[in-house]
Amino acid sequence: MKAVYFEEHGTSDVLRYGDVPDPELGPGEVLLRMEAAALNFNDIWARRGLPRVELPLPHVSGTDGAGVVIDVGTGVEGVAVGDEVITYCVNCCRKCPACMSGEEIFCREMKLWGFQTGPYDGSYAQYAKLQAEQVTPKPTHLSWTEAAATTTSLLSVWRMLVTRAQVKAGNTVLVWGASGGTGSFALQLCRVLGLRSIAVTSTEAKAEFCRGMGAEEVIRGDCEDVHQRVREMTRGRGVDIVFDHVGETVWPISIECLAWGGKLVICGATEGFEPRIDLRYLWNKQLSFLGSHIGTHREWMECLKLVEQRKIHPPVTQTFPLSECIAAQKLMEDRQIMGKIAIRMDSDD
Ligand SMILES: NC(=O)c1ccc[n+]([C@@H]2O[C@H](COP(=O)([O-])OP(=O)(O)OC[C@H]3O[C@@H](n4cnc5c(N)ncnc54)[C@H](OP(=O)(O)O)[C@@H]3O)[C@@H](O)[C@H]2O)c1
Ligand SMILES: [Zn+2]
Structure with missing residues (x-):
């Protein structure tokens, strides 16, 4: 599949647009054909590298996305092939006391999808896999790019x-x-x-x-x-x-x-x-x-209601094709953006 990735930390020069292996689906996971992704500043942190934070390389960034479910792993319930979904970035063990009490952001195995997961595992790609609990029906009134830009911020x-x-x-x-x-x-x-x-x-x-x-x-x-x-x-x-x-x-x-x-x-x-x-x-x-760091699934459901009620709207001001994601990251790093920047997958081969 096509993706934007890097193999070493550095400036935006380390970013590549090219072919990487397709994700391999595991139990409890779902595979998405990504329709859109969105940028967050943590994509820049991942690329630059942070002291005392080890990230899997090669790395596909992107903690926000929206797409269509095209496969489900064993044991997945409540998500089906063909569902149009948006992503929730918290990947966790789902069995420790924190996870079981709805405080998954305190799970000792918590990882931010597309930041700490990998190799090759974020939304800057044509396909992505997530835990089944990490997808939610896409609000129908939003475009793909708006939907992708809704979650993490x-x-x-x-x-x-x-x-x-x-x-x-x-x-x-x-x-x-x-x-x-x-x-x-x-x-x-x-x-x-x-x-x-x-x-x-x-x-x-x-x-x-x-x-x-x-x-x-x-x-x-x-x-x-x-x-x-x-x-x-x-x-x-x-x-x-x-x-x-x-x-x-x-x-x-x-x-x-x-x-x-x-x-x-x-x-x-x-x-x-x-x-x-x-x-x-x-x-x-x-x-x-x-x-404060990210948020729980329960909080995610609460704020998503405001989007469904059209009280909050994802402020997408610019969209780029995946192949130009590198230019989009440069704009963000140079402080030349307003609201959210989204990435479209449609114009890629
Ligand atoms: N821990 C968490 O849960 C969490 C969640 C989201 C974001 N964050 C962090 O919050 C920060 C902002 O994230 P974001 O996704 O909102 O980024 P963003 O969309 O790029 O917005 C950051 C804004 O901060 C201002 N800014 C001030 N100094 C800046 C600088 N040196 N470089 C770039 N922008 C600067 C700019 O606004 P003005 O020009 O209007 O001043 C810029 O638009 C990042 O450090 C990110 O890692 C953390
Ligand atoms: Zn846990």
Whole structure:
């Protein structure tokens, strides 16, 4: 089959478009003919390589996808050949106490599909295999590319805001990196949950896009003083929640922007993992720092309802054929995207 893959870590130069072995189906698994995939920044992390994280090589990235079931392994129930499905990225043992209690993200064998699985095992390919529990019927009103772009970002955002930060209607949320995949779903979810969102983004075109996603206010982080603007917008009080995935460079500003008793929820650190902190702020302001990672299947079902009800829509702004996935990754790495980028399989041989 055709796929985009790499055999060693590095810049986008290590990415190849070409033939790789077809997936071999095991018990409890389903085989999909992929119709579309979507990019996440973790595809970039996988390609670059991370300290103390060993990924199987050769590697096909891609943790989001949508396609048609073309085969099912032994023991699979509830999924049939011909089903049109979207993927849920958590691959786990399905028998430990965490898995049995619906907290599969704490399974010691948990792997993010297309990131830690492999070799050759993500959605940047014409065919992919997953555990049967990892597929869900595709919402019928979505195109293939929209369906593919629905899962990982939305699910992560849901867990961050609803489960971890336990937001309440009327809360004010500062959203960093607001124009990207995670950020734009966060703005939409804030609108649905009755939260006041303040988006931080980096160009005027992105600011306009954020308004379209539901941002009540927008700060241009590239040319405005974010803390000063937050003070003006909140009459000196600060925000209840900071939603972050940018990390090191914005961490001190986030702490300044938080109201007393505020919460910082974080799922990533695109700009670095080792921020400095003056711990006096932590106790004097009585802040909470919350980590969040992906989400459970139960949470996935909850946020998918909002898509089915058409309250949240996957913000796909660009699509590329699989053969041009490398160019798409470059745009993401160069911070030149808005919303989600999707990959179509149809134009490939
Ligand atoms: N642990 C989890 O469950 C989880 C889930 C999803 C994402 N993440 C992490 O969250 C981060 C964002 O992921 P994503 O898929 O939303 O990425 P994305 O679609 O590329 O969005 C990231 C946004 O962050 C901003 N940004 C700030 N500094 C940047 C830099 N140096 N390079 C690129 N973008 C930068 C940009 O928005 P502006 O220009 O508007 O500022 C960009 O659009 C990644 O680090 C990812 O690994 C973690
Ligand atoms: Zn388990």
